[in-house]
Amino acid sequence: MENKPNKPNFTFSLNDVESEKLRQFIEIHKQHARHTAFGELVKVSFVPSTMGTHAEVQCLTCGETVGLTDLSEWDI
Numbered sequence: 001m002e003n004k005p006n007k008p009n010f011t012f013s014l015n016d017v018e019s020e021k022l023r024q025f026i027e028i029h030k031q032h033a034r035h036t037a038f039g040e041l042v043k044v045s046f047v048p049s050t051m052g053t054h055a056e057v058q059c060l061t062c063g064e065t066v067g068l069t070d071l072s073e074w075d076i
Contacts, residue, residue: 012046012053012055014055014068015070015073017070017072018055018068018069018070021057021066021068022044022057022068025042025057025059025066025068026041026042026057029041029042029059029061029062029064032061032062033059033060033061034060034061040060041059041060041061042057042058042059042060043057043058043060044056044057044058044068045057045058051074051075052069052073052074052075053069054067054069055067055068055069056068056069
């Protein structure tokens with residue numbers, strides 16, 4: 001049996017400010033949202049960079065995308 005290297009495990013999180021932005025976005029968009037086959041209303045994406053991790057949310061019905069990133073936590 002061949003030894004396979006362990007795959008890295010990544011975890012992303014939102015702080016309180018970002019979580020509130022997400023909650024407000026979902027509240028607005030759930031009024032017109034059509035659920036996908038898996039029941040999703042939105043897609044949350046995380047993009048790591050050398051400055052920090054950018055988070056955004058997209059409505060899967062209308063396509064609107066909003067940035068969630070709290071830039072006050074970045075060293076810029």
